[in-house]
Amino acid sequence: MLMMPIDTGNKAIKTEHFEFHSGISVLEDVPGEGEEAVKYQGRYYRLSPERNVYLPDKSVDERYYILTLFAVAKELRELKPPRLFLPGEVLEIDLVVGLPPLYYRGQYKKFREYFYRGGEVVEFEYMGMSYRVSFSGVYVHMQTYAAYLYVARDLNLFKKKVLLLDIGGFTLDYMLLEKGMISWEYTDSTGRGVISMYQRINKGIREKYDLDLKENDMDAIILGETSMYDRGIEERVTELAESHVADALGMLRECGIDLRLSVTVFVGGGSILLSRIIDKVWGRYRGEYYVINDSKVNVLGYKKKYLYDKGGC
Known part of the structure; x- marks a missing residue:
């Protein structure tokens, strides 16, 4: 098998x-x-x-x-x-x-x-x-809980209050856990993943520069991997990405989640893409946080949960 x-x-x-x-x-x-x-x-x-x-x-x-x-x-x-x-x-x-x-x-x-x-x-x-x-x-x-299972031991999270933020393609999932137990009142999925960010950035770039950027182009600018665009375009893309992350974190405060009172762990491909942006925006907060630089944490979490359920680990 x-x-x-x-x-x-x-x-x-x-x-x-x-x-x-x-x-x-x-x-x-x-x-x-x-x-x-x-x-x-x-x-x-x-x-x-x-x-x-x-x-x-x-x-x-x-x-x-x-x-x-x-x-x-x-x-x-x-x-x-x-x-x-x-x-x-x-x-x-x-x-x-x-x-x-x-x-x-x-x-x-x-x-x-x-x-x-x-x-x-x-x-x-x-x-x-x-x-x-x-x-x-x-x-x-x-999803998200699987990522928690994969990273919790290495980060010594099992006895802590932890906020998982899983930034994916369309969804941004958040999950609050206390000593490994999910707080369902503070667990949900939103449409604030990177696809909505792309739409926001493209709208802003079209309005000012009459230019349509591909998603790969936006990724390259956010990651700092290209200098082929006008400096103003790159600055505007970065500014709109920062607004997207700031609004997402502000949404969590509106949901009653205080980022100062838990360890925040960012997972998912969107978190890796936005790691530099997250680092800059996080300066407004005081909580401990990590960005997991592995886009496959959910996959590895699925495997870990499967093997555990089968008695393999």
Whole structure:
């Protein structure tokens, strides 16, 4: 039995070894030689550098299922030691995925069935290799809490009051824990992830410079990785990103969460992207905080929770 934890994010898909955009496109013909593509139910799909539009319910169509097939195929090629697959062999996989706190209770069963499908055998091809897999077990965990489980020991958080801020593609999830117990009154998901920040930045840049920036362009400016733009544009992007982070932290104060009274831990790809901005904005506060520089903390948390539930650690 193989186990695969996969984070099906709005902006990116993450596995233990890979991270790629949550975007696919349909090929009208067979893929070119060496082109990364999946063939599923008679159609070819390839990964797109542009993410798909935000879906509050990812089970409404096949996009995230196909993206998961990409993730599974990539991980199968990374098995150590390498695994030889016999013709017609069915690989049984325990799939471990997650949902934001806001959607967990309402979508847990639907999301599980979306992947499980009665344990049926799924046939697909990836880069010329044929696979037959069965998601014989599907385990749906809660994002953010999974990240907490992964980082708590190293940061010595189990006996402390901790605020987890998981900045993802569309959502910003927050969760307050006291001695490892979730305070549900102060746990929620909001639409303040990086996608809403991109929209805010692009609006501000269009108004002043009549210019449309791609998300990758904004990322590069925020990370300080480019100097190809006019200094005024770069300063405006940074200013709008700072406003986004400041407003998010201000929202928490409005929700009754005092950042001075807990250890704040930022996780998720959005937190890594915004780490320099967070460091600057945090000067307004006095609380202890960390930014975890690992975009796969939820994936690793899913794995840790799975192994714990199975009695493995």
